[in-house]
Amino acid sequence: MQINRRTLLRAGVGGTIAGIIPTAAPALAGPRRRRPTIFVAGDSTAATYAVADHPRAGWGQALHVFLRHDVTVVNEALSGASSKSFFDLGRLDRILAAIRPGDVLLVSFGHNDEKVTDPARGTDPWTTFPEYLRRYLDGARRARATPILVTPVERRRFTADGTPYLSHGEYPDAMRALAASTRTPLIDLTALSFDLWGRLGPEGTKDHFLHLDAGASPNHPDGVVDNTHFQAHGAIELARVVVAAGRGLPGRDGRALRRTSIPDDVLTWPVTRPAES
Incomplete structure (x- = not known):
């Protein structure tokens, strides 16, 4: 969980002119404005990872990079979760x-709703x-x-000639339809990430996804090729996409969004995965 707090206090004073307060209207402290919190319900692509997972990271772990310090992020995204299993495990109740x-x-x-052969996680795109x-x-x-609904981030999928292709079937369309029918704000991360991967190409995407050579990380001594999950750079850039597209998010930091290069060490990895502890 990334928590950054700044005290905001407003004084409500009636009839103040040029710093003079009439005796009939004493100074009164106004109500303290509550700092907003952004909760994340999602799967492993958004989750916050632990020291033992470094440099693996999820976009929810990096949201704070593009938000003002008076906004709190509570990342409840859980590795392996679907909309069904997250609910059945009581994780939504915990947020509510x-x-x-x-x-x-x-x-x-x-991502995991697509695993229709798994009764604990699979859902049908147009019904369940x-x-x-x-x-x-x-x-x-x-x-x-x-x-705010966020369509699933696209995987790293390219044809032999380097053309990206979609991998989530009808699930993004089902979420878009639900957003429209319920008048819910939507961040179309499927489309936005697919566009990003297409611009970066097969080679340029490798430093976004968890692609590591043998010996590059003590947590992955034999190397790793993972076309679904991200290392720090990818998580940061996807968080940028989410915040830039999320016009309803409180505390968006325009200066951070305009920074073209953000170092990986702005992220922290806790001792344990917070959503699993």
């Missing part, structure tokens, strides 16, 4: 117990997938928080 008016809930599933997603939307709205 903490979420407050003015907060935001980012909801991003699809939107049915489960509605529970997230309805729960956030009951708490007077703002839900």
